[in-house]
Amino acid sequence: MTSRDWQASWIWGGAEDSPRNEWRCFRRAFDVPADVDRSARLHISADSRYVLYVNGTQVGRGPVRSWPKEQFYDTYEIGHLLRPGGANTIAALVLHFGVSNFYYIRGRGGLLAEAEANGRVLAATDGEWTTERLGGQQAGSPRMACQQGFAEVIDARAGDDRWIEPGFDDGHWAKARTIGAAGTAPWLTLVPRDIPFLTEEKFYPASVMSLHRVQAPAFVAALDLRNQMVPESANHANPIAYCGYLATELVLERDGDVTIGFPGGRMNRLLVDGVPYETWRGEQPERYYDLKLSAGGHLVLVDVTVGDHGGSFHIGVDGDVPFALRAPIGEAGETAAPFVTVGPFDHSEWIDHRPGHREMRKDHPDYESLRTCASSAELAAYRSWIRPVDPSMYTEDDVFGASVWRTVAERRSVPLSLQNAVLPVPEPAALPGFADGDVELVIDLGRERSGFVGFEIEAPAGTIVDGYGVEYVRDEYIQHTYGLDNTFRYVCRAGRQRYLSPVRRGFRYLILTIRGETERVKLHEVYLNQSTYPVAEIGRFRCSDAQLNEIWEMSKHTTRLCMEDTFVDCPAYEQVFWVGDSRNEALVNYYVFGATDIVKRCLNLVPGSADMTPLYVDQVPSAWSSVIPNWTFFWIIACEEYAAHTGDRAFARSIWPAVRHTLDHYLQHLDDSGLLFIRGWNLLDWAPIDQPGDGIVTHQNLFLVKALRQAARLAQAAGADAEAPRYEERADALARAINAKLWDEARSAYLDCIHADGRRSSVFSMQTQVVAYLCDVAEGERRSAMEDYLLSPPPAFVQIGSPFMSFFYYEALEKSGNHRHLLDDIRKHYGLMLDHGATTCWEMYPNFDENRANPNQLTRSHCHAWSAAPGYFLGASILGVKRSDAGWQSVEIAPQPSGLTWAEGAVPLPEGGHVAVRWRLEEGRLNLRVEAPSDVRVDVRLPEGMEGDVERVTFERLWD
Structure with a gap:
């Protein structure tokens, strides 16, 4: 089935159905009747990605990532670009990967497009469209990473940018090859885009940071x-x-x-x-x-x-x-x-x-x-x-190799005039010339960005522009992106020209190396078109601690850069929708941006992996059949949290069968002792906890308890009340088994695991104790022991090893009422990031094993949204804004000063509007102002033992 009645057919060109790294151009000239109004629309999809132009104007990029069996398509308003009563042109550049990765499953090259207005089709892809490979694009350009597609090598001397324009002579191009009608395999169902289009915001860099004379091998x-x-x-x-x-x-x-x-x-x-x-x-x-x-x-x-x-x-x-x-x-x-x-x-x-x-x-x-x-x-x-x-x-156009292995690297001063290359001014920047060597510029964007690199240059034919994006530079140290070929090469034709890469990249520093007769080169501009999920910055937080304010802003920016067509782990290394990461990202987003469509889209994508495994894979849509059981459990938790956050019972009903399906399959992996015994990637933290790939892993069993309990609540929201008790009972039984089999009386702690051969782990970790407390498995004296560990972790225990694990630690601290300790830990770890010039949150803490070989390397990824916890906890804990019931019909305001003298901010509401809080301590009293829609019930709870004054301000909401 398709979601609309398509007249267009899927088309492709060339001899191969799925060529490796092929960029293919498609064109169709057509007449538009004089009576066509501005309501004209164009529907389009492609395998793997497209850039769309109408009459020479870029309209958009897409499609969003999807399972081939449910291929998404986009719809654009194009009436304002058409020329009624005359000739018009649709052009599309299709980038076909030809290999599977972590966000794409190999299908075949294809384009589907249809323009319509006033109830009639103006143009639709068929055998009359013309096609040609993009001139100068090198198919052998480097693979960026296992997670991604390809870097690009473009020789502009072999191409003609005018192919997107009306009137371009495409007489030498071949006719497109028709594949089949809409619904043709592998794109069995066509689904309309379920989120808004991403932004494309032009940002100029902050400065040219350094200049070197360099030589490559x-x-x-x-x-x-x-x-x-x-x-x-x-x-x-x-x-x-x-x-x-x-x-x-x-x-x-x-x-x-x-x-x-x-x-x-x-x-x-x-x-x-x-x-x-x-x-x-x-x-x-x-x-x-x-x-x-x-x-x-x-x-x-x-x-x-x-x-x-x-x-x-x-x-x-x-x-x-x-x-x-x-x-x-x-x-x-x-x-x-x-x-x-x-x-x-x-x-x-x-x-x-x-x-x-x-x-x-x-x-x-x-x-x-x-x-x-x-x-x-x-x-x-x-x-x-x-x-x-x-x-x-x-390829011998290896920009990464030439940038990492510099046989000569002599630093020179940066002429003031060279800063014109990164400023929005009409004067170009002239490059110096070296008799023996190339010009390398390290350009600082000011903070991390994610999007598409562009530049304008005037140069002799054959001049080479090499770009290489990195995340961290300090003095002469460059943290190279080993495992990620974050590069491009552009070979200039003669004269002035522009280039905007269609390949998404994330970085803070752009190493731009100009090779050739550099004294004849003028750089007119270098920029990045940032592309992220469109959000309004409704959430706010400020307080009496300037460091916390900076940490909150850093968390916000990190989260935004990791919001593409799904949540992604990071904008540089992977750009992958990791299912477990996204649960924490969703919570931060709720408090900072308030976006809900992206969360719903992410949650709905996960069950598409059921064809690979009923346990669901840990990154989707992906061609890596990898399972992290905790990631599936976090997905179940996130489904319930989304339904509760939005009050969306229709979502609960639609997702419940998929939740039930995977839970029932996980329950089949309980052993005779009633514990989850499973082979998989049994991950929670990067730290050296004992989490073998086969056996009984304690933290995994604990999170399964939490997932079962929240699944029961989801079942009730879905109207499946009769099913809920079974999952509550299974949760209780599993909790009893954990307490019976995985507690060590001598150490007064839960052990990390039981190995597949029956050997009990000798490792005890803070990770396991935190999760036992968070998941309400530890009771009585054991619970009290866990609360002590939260504040005084035993030195012999493995300590928290990543900001991701810190999120759960902060949940446990908040649950136990230790808000001041939560703030101190944020200051310690995130303050260290700020001390090293971070503008985004790191993936790892500096003591992680991978970083120890090089004291300059502080983390792998410098922008990782699984680490943006302060964006959530500063609003939820310190401002004290919490949802009391489904859909935020009731709100609890329970501020926690925790040593601060004042704080203010706002939390977005899922159906529009916000709850704003401002509090200040004055002479031992808490003066509190709460602003919320009149239809939201507000329950204010002052800190225990504290008195104060409360001002309530209301406003009426306008409903969409």
Whole structure:
């Protein structure tokens, strides 16, 4: 079924149904009758993403992420762009990924579009549309990450920007190929967009922060070894491993020094002419091997036996003598890569929630004997294992490699006139010229942003503009985005030109390197079109502590940058809708922005993974079949919280069958002792708690108790009252089993787990004790012990390891009435972020193991909304604004001064309006002002033992 009567057909072009990283242009010229009014609309969808133009004007981007079986489409008002009584043009650029990732499941390339007005179709995609690959777009550009699509390499000399304009001569373009009518597989159902369009706000940077003369290695390249080694891995995003080598022949004109480098790591061993090299330099994960080699050819074997979730493999070569690389086996050609892969000798794929993963074997005799292979002639004996590198998976336009491995980096002062490049002024910025080297600018946006990079430049043909976005720069230290190729390359045509990337990126610092005759280059502007979920900043918070005010603003900005077409974990590394993260993000959003459609959309997307597993996957829509049971439990909790927050009983009724479905399947995993015993990614915190991938994990059992209890309340909201008691009973039974089996009397604490072999964990963690208290499983003396731990964590216990876990800790502190302790912890951890110049909340705390290898690295992601807890708790706890019943018909105002002298702010209401609170302590009395709609009942509770005056102000709401 489709949601409207489409006359358009799905179309595509070219020879391949699902080409890798293909950007394809589509056009249709059509006449618009003179009597068409401004009500004209255009409906459009595409696989994978589109940018839409009408008569040369960009209209929008899309579609939102979706399961292929329920493909979303967008509808735009276009009447104001049409030219009645004349010729008009619709143009669309479609970016087809051709590989699966964490927010896209591979389908096939396709475009569906239909313009209509006054009850008649003006234009609809069919075999009369014309199509052509975007000129100059390189299909072999680097894969950004396992979670995402591709960086771009664009050669503007091979393209013509006028293709979007009316009157463009597309006579040499091919006719589009018709795939089928609406409802054709894989897009079985077409669903109208369920959220507003995202913003596109133009922001100029704050400054050009630094300028360097730089040089890149003589040779750098990026490869997709995952899809090269295991081609079928393009169809899924599950982790794989493979056993094999990357091989090339390095030919030197004379004896000399050569460095072979791996700017992104991801390799095991380097062998040259059968000799292993064990010594290297560089900070992990980078590796640089310095070699002395004689003139002639040398066989280079790189052991790339590794687990590979996806992304780019980077390799480079530099030396003091001329050299060349060539494939050691096979014929050279214009498009041939100078590498071959050898193997894989074995490979494997694993899926978290399914038992029986086969470990990859590394004992194949050919794999072992190849280590002594000393020449290309000897390598020929292994011809059956050798494959040339697919040109679509290889590029020498490796911006990441060239930016990370700089063989020269000399800092120079920034001319004042160069700041014109980042200011909205008419004067361009002239670049300096270096006789030997390129110009690298580090441009500071002022704070993290997420969206689309644009620039205007005047340059000679062939000038290269390399862009690389990073999140953290301090002095000479750059925190490189290992695992994320956050780059683009644009090769200029002659003259003045503009470019706006269609690829979303998140970063604070843009490293812009201009390569070529830089003294002839003028930068007219550099900017970012920020694209986030459209929200009004209704929520407010200010208090007598300036540090807390800054922390609240940081939490707000973080949350906004992580609101795209779903909540996402971070705007840089992943841009993925992680189901568990979004529960906490939703609560922050309720108090800061008050958006509800995005929450509902996120919750509705999750059951789409039921075709993969009834336990539901942890990031959707995704081609990674990964299950974190807690993430499903958080989804159930979030469903109940959304229904209660909005009072939306229709949502409760529609989502209840999906909640019941997954809960019933989880309950099948209870063992004879009544505890959840499951294989999966049993995650809660990054800290070293004992959370094995198989067995009984205590925090998981605890959250299942909470999920069951909130599911019972959801059942009641859905009108399924008869079903609610069963889930309450199962929750009580599970709580009894936890107290009987997972409590350690000697330590007076809940142990972390029982391993699959029956071994009781010796690890005790704050995480487990916090969750036991939060989920109301600990009772009596045990509950009192948990309350003591909240304020005085035993040093021997594993401590809270991430801001994500701190959210649950703060929930427990609030529940126990320890508001002052909550504020102190926020000041400690988030104040540290501010001390290091943070404008967004970090994913990790600096003591996390991943950061210890490099003292400069404070966290992985510098913008992570699972960490934005203060945006919620400062409003809920310190302002004291809490919902008392479904839909906020009643509100409790219970401010907690906690050492502050005043606070004020507002909390949005789901159906419009807000509750505003202002309180001030004066001579021991609390003066409180509450502003709320007249139809909202307000219950004020002053802090225990405190007196004060309450002013109530009401206003009438206007209803949509």
